[in-house]
Amino acid sequence: MTFLLDKSTFIGRRWELSAARKALSRTRLLTLTGPGGVGKTRLALRLAENLRNKYRDGVEVIELATLETGELLEPAVAEALGLRGVHPDPMGLLVEHLSHRRTLLVLDNCEHLDTRCAHFVERLLHATPRLQVLVTSRHSLGVNGEQVLPVPPLSVPEPVPEPVPGLGEVQAGPALPEEARAGPRTPSRTVREAARHDSVRLFVERAAHVVPGFSLNAGNFACVVRLVRRLEGIPLAIELAAARLRTLSLEELAYELDRRFDVLATGGTMALPRHQTLRATIEWSFRLCSPEERRLWARLSMFAGGVDLDTAETVCSREGIDQADVLDLLAGLVDKSVLCRGGLGFRMLESLRAYGCEQLTPAERQWLRRRFVGHYRELTETHRTDQLVHDQLDRYLALRKELPNIRVALQACLDEPALAPLGLGTASAMWCFWVLAGALTEGRYWLERGLELVPEPGRARATALWADSMLALRQGDLDAALPLLEDCRAIAGRSGNEDLVPYAVRTAGVAACTAGDTGRGLALLRESLALHRSLNDMDGLMFNLYFAAAYGSTEDPRLAAEFGEELLALSESHHALVSRAYAQFALGVARWNLGDYEQAEALLTSAAQFTGEIDDRWCLTQCLEVLAWIAGARDEHERAAELLGAAHALWQAAGASPERLCYHAAWHERCTRQARHALGKPAFTSAFRHGAKLGVDQAVTYAIRPPETQPELRHLS
Incomplete structure (x- = not known):
């Protein structure tokens, strides 16, 4: 969220907060409407904070202002809710996740996605009977059952009569026009009465940030009242005006605003509508x-x-x-x-x-767009997370922070055909980021839009094809992945593209394993390994070793362990922390299959701790799954059931299941069966449900603590 000043400060809005609370007690969809700068976001955030304890499953606030296209609405909301998964249908994943939860979903700044957002909210509310939604927008969504609460400007005092010269008061600036002075017969005459109004309180508070010691007093309250009335109580306009006290006196500020607004009024209607008032204030700030x-x-x-x-x-x-x-x-x-x-x-x-x-200007916009796109193309190339480098984690975190700007750059490439190759290269360079962030649907969106605009069968297209195919395979979407892969292999087979062949072969190996043909898949992965070695391509080798170790762990665990050891050594020699965690997971699975439970547990707990810290749900989920098997093998069946439950919650959030992965399916079924038999169905169900409710942080803590400390942890949730 973005605020001009300290977001902890919140002034007034008692009536609006009360009205919104009452509205949410009788409706499932409340939309706060009003012009820009009126304070809809601040009000929604304060309301959400006040109501947090009313919702058993939490309050989730999602900022949509930085989302450039409505086509990414569903995956963006899913990702914000922690559903960073492999499911190709983010809407279905959202419905499954929210269907039985008592949650308040706050969607902030929806106006630029109006039609798409209305359809999204309507579908979501229809499918999730316990969900409530709070929206901020400049206009209503128009959805059945929606209740609209207009957010007015802050209250302003009645006009203060002009002081009579010679009575000891300083006249500040020119008098207001007659129509502006007209008001009730009992105008505000005292500082105390003026200070009761939220617009005055906001101005004074913001002014004190600019001019330390500023306060409302008998000498300045008339000028302050005149200012906030001129600005019609619009919070953003008041904050912009108060900031000008760094260079203007209060009287000069009032005079400048009067002059500016009088010019605008004479050019049109006598009274400025509120949206024009804000625009006039912004324009005035711009001109100064x-x-x-x-x-x-x-x-x-x-x-x-x-x-x-x-x-x-x-x-x-x-x-x-x-x-x-x-x-x-x-x-x-x-x-x-x-x-x-x-x-x-x-x-x-x-x-x-x-x-x-x-x-x-059009010319400025053109060169700025190209420079902007070029900058983020270079950024994504220099921050690739698919390389064996010591700052692998820092690169990933930097891309996460820059993602809203990267989206702007990618959209600009779609809007200008000449920039399409840059956009395709940007989306391709981020393929590993899309995987780590769980943003598979978004990654596929940008890649597929780019592929539509870059049909030439060159290197850029081939790279994007295998990257898109990898994302589709992670989502289990073989039907989409295989044609992409065939096109990629055709381009890679042409002269001059020999270095692309290992990537095409590797992706084909993952596709075969995903389809259940593990033998053929492992053969292709070993072929790709040899090709990467011959080209001395350590980055490509890194991923090949991971896939060969993970998919081969049940077929040939000794060979898989060798691959895992090599990957771990390679990652540690380059201080590549993310790759090390995946190496620890793959080697841990191989060690499990070899019966080395102690070594497997050490590797998996280390990987779980790291991936939990960086919120890599995919690797973490798999670590919790295998740690459950280890607990079961030690006859710690209650712990096994709880870890299965913790993993189950994350599998669900990812739209995935262990049954879909060849190296998980059989062991998952066996561990579940043994724990249920040892504990009995009621005790197993209780432990499983307890684990599912732990949440990510507690699940990680539970998984990595020594078994003897577990009984105390059980009481935390």
Whole structure:
């Protein structure tokens, strides 16, 4: 979430909070509507925090402003809920996950996805009877059963009569027009009465951030009242105005706003509608910036997820902005509350970002888009997570932070055919990221859109074909994977593409194993291994060793253990932490099949701890599964049942099951059968359900603690 100032501060809104609570007691869908900058997000977040204890299965807040296309709505929501899985139908996965949960789902900033979001919410509510949804949008969704709560601006005081000169009061600025002074017969006359209004309280609080010691008093309250009335109580407009106290006195600020708004009013209607009031305030703030600050504001509007200093210097410096000046310009925009600190470094509210985007000239927009796309193409290439490097984990975390901006770059490539090859290369370079993040559906979306726009049978297409095929195979979608793989192998077989052959063969091996033909699959994986070795391709070798060790663990556990040992040694020699965790898992499964329970447990607990810390649900789930088998083999059947339950919850969240993996299926069935027989059905069910309710963090803690400490842990949940 993005806020101009400290997000912990929340002023007023008692009536709205009460009305929203009452509405949610009688409806399953509540939409908070209102113009930009009115405070819908702040209200929704405070409401969600206040209601957290009312929902047994939690409150989930999902920010949609950075989502560039509605086609990614379902996978984005699923990923935000921790459903980072292999299921090719994210909507089905969401329905399965939420169908029996008492949850409040908050969807923030939905207006740009209106039709898609309405359809999504309607389907979700129909299929999940206990779910409630809270939406913020500039307009209603139009869904049956929706209750709409308009969010008004903050309350403003009645106008203060102009002081009579000579009575000891300073007249601040010109008088308001007669129609603005008209009001009830009993206007606010005291500081105390003015301070009761939320708009005044917000202005004073924000002003105190800019001018330490600022407070409302008899000498300034009339000017403050005039200001907040001019700004119609719109929170964002008030915050932008208060930020100007760094360079203007209170009286000068009121005068500047009066002058600006009077010019606008004479050009149209006498009274400015609220959306025009906010726009006028933003425009006024824009005009008061230096020319360089204006250019940077406009150029930063490209960054949906925020921006750090280095990226701002790289992308935005040119034609009127010197790279050496970017830091000072960023500081200036922070001082003016155009930017706030957070996320990658600097972020901009959506209303300000939208205005900045409008200020880009066509020529500026064109070169900026190309520089933006080029930057993120280079970033994804230099941050590949499929390479044996010491900063493997740092690369993954950096890509996760930059994902909203990468999405903007990918969408820009789809919108401009000349950039399509760059987009395809970007999506391909991220194939391993899509796997680790559990964003398989999103990865396939970008790859397949890019493949449609790049039909030429060259290296870029071949790479994207095997990457897309790998993602489809992880989702168990053989029907989609096999044609992609055939096209890839045809291109790789052409002269000059010899280095692509091992990747095509490797993917074919994974496809065969996925289809149940493990013998043929392992033969292809060994063939690919030899090819990678001949080319001295250590990165490709890394993945081949993993697949050969995992899929071969039940067929030939000794050979699988050799592959696992080689992968572990390779990962450790390069300090590649993510690869090491997968090596530990694959070797652990092989050791299990060889009957070496102690070594298997040590490897798997280490992998579970690491993958739990980085939230890699796929590897973690498999580690918990095999640790359950080890507990069962030691006759610790209650622990086995609980670990099976913990793994089951994660299998479900991933839209997967151990029965679908050849190296899990038989052992899973055997462990479940033995634990149920040893404990009896009621005790097994109780332990299994207890494990399923642990949640990720407690499941990891339970899995990696020594068995003798487990009884105490059972009481934590």
